[in-house]
Amino acid sequence: MEHVIECKNVHKKFDGFQLKDVSITIKKGFITGFIGENGAGKSTTIKLMMNLLKPDSGTISVFGLNYQEHEKEIKQRIGFVYDKNIFYENITLAEMKRMIKPAYIKWDDNHFVHYVKKFELPLNKKMKTFSKGMMMKASLVIALSHHAELIIMDEPTSGLDPSFRRELLDILHDLMQDEEKTIFFSTHITSDLERIADYITYIHNGEHIFTKESYEIAEEYAIVKGGVELLDRDTAQEFISIRKSKHGFEALSSNKAKVEKQFGDMALIEKPTLEDIMYFTKKGENQYAQFTT
Numbered sequence: 001m002e003h004v005i006e007c008k009n010v011h012k013k014f015d016g017f018q019l020k021d022v023s024i025t026i027k028k029g030f031i032t033g034f035i036g037e038n039g040a041g042k043s044t045t046i047k048l049m050m051n052l053l054k055p056d057s058g059t060i061s062v063f064g065l066n067y068q069e070h071e072k073e074i075k076q077r078i079g080f081v082y083d084k085n086i087f088y089e090n091i092t093l094a095e096m097k098r099m100i101k102p103a104y105i106k107w108d109d110n111h112f113v114h115y116v117k118k119f120e121l122p123l124n125k126k127m128k129t130f131s132k133g134m135m136m137k138a139s140l141v142i143a144l145s146h147h148a149e150l151i152i153m154d155e156p157t158s159g160l161d162p163s164f165r166r167e168l169l170d171i172l173h174d175l176m177q178d179e180e181k182t183i184f185f186s187t188h189i190t191s192d193l194e195r196i197a198d199y200i201t202y203i204h205n206g207e208h209i210f211t212k213e214s215y216e217i218a219e220e221y222a223i224v225k226g227g228v229e230l231l232d233r234d235t236a237q238e239f240i241s242i243r244k245s246k247h248g249f250e251a252l253s254s255n256k257a258k259v260e261k262q263f264g265d266m267a268l269i270e271k272p273t274l275e276d277i278m279y280f281t282k283k284g285e286n287q288y289a290q291f292t293t
């Protein structure tokens with residue numbers, strides 16, 4: 001399967017934070033959701049993928065090309081949808097198009113008109129009057145009008161109301177049906193990803209934890225709920241972390257088959273949400289499950 005983005009052993013250090021040896025591959029033709037807690041390094045990773053930041057070490061290639069020699073070609077083929085207003089606010093979308101069009105070899109006026117209509121955007125209103133949702137759509141129109149093969153979005157749904165978010169997700173879903181695109185986007189709204197993502201990339205505290213197909217996560221991870229008497233040193237080792245209460249325990253395992261065998265009918269074994277995986281991973285902080293006798 002073809003990779004559109006390939007990060008190999010990427011390091012980036014800031015004062016008080018580092019991305020550690022991050023190796024991520026993003027597959028062509030799918031939607032990959034990018035998750036991680038606040039400050040995990042999602043925007044930093046996206047900026048590195050866009051060549052807005054340079055890695056301290058490691059390599060990044062997009063469409064199999066490196067930025068040192070092929071920056072222009074790569075940028076022609078990417079649509080970057082950013083959560084901040086990157087447009088000049090005092091102009092209209094029609095004026096914006098006239099400014100941007102010459103920069104793109106594959107600019108397509110028919111696509112522009114089609115998506116402006118489809119997204120119900122006004123052409124002749126100053127963009128400073130646009131809502132956040134309209135700005136996001138305008139940014140997507142630009143990406144689609146130059147036939148971007150890869151669409152990278154940094155928190156496109158944050159701050160949007162539920163119905164607008166749903167509409168944006170439907171747009172992304174339709175895009176994947178109609179055209180061969182690859183979409184990579186970060187979000188804190190994990191339920192959005194459960195709806196549309198084929199793959200999930202998860203980073204935690206600057207480390208890449210996994211990139212997996214959504215169904216694989218459901219097959220490998222499990223939430224186990226049961227009485228604390230089921231926990232001893234051996235069984236506790238199976239868990240990424242454990243939350244105990246006076247009613248029993250709840251814990252995350254990345255080895256569903258093993259815990260099913262181990263606990264059988266004695267415990268309740270459920271499918272975790274992405275939020276569960278993030279919560280228990282953060283709680284575990286890469287240690288063995290904290291089991292106190």
Ligand SMILES: Nc1ncnc2c1ncn2[C@@H]1O[C@H](COP(=O)(O)OP(=O)(O)OP(=O)(O)O)[C@@H](O)[C@H]1O
Nearest residue numbers: 014015016017036037038039040041042043044045
């Ligand atoms: N240019 C910079 N200089 C110094 N530190 C930075 C810089 N950019 C990001 N950081 C730090 O790197 C860490 C990761 O930030 P980043 O924005 O990548 O996280 P994030 O996962 O996108 O978080 P959020 O979900 O809150 O947007 C943070 O601690 C941030 O303060």
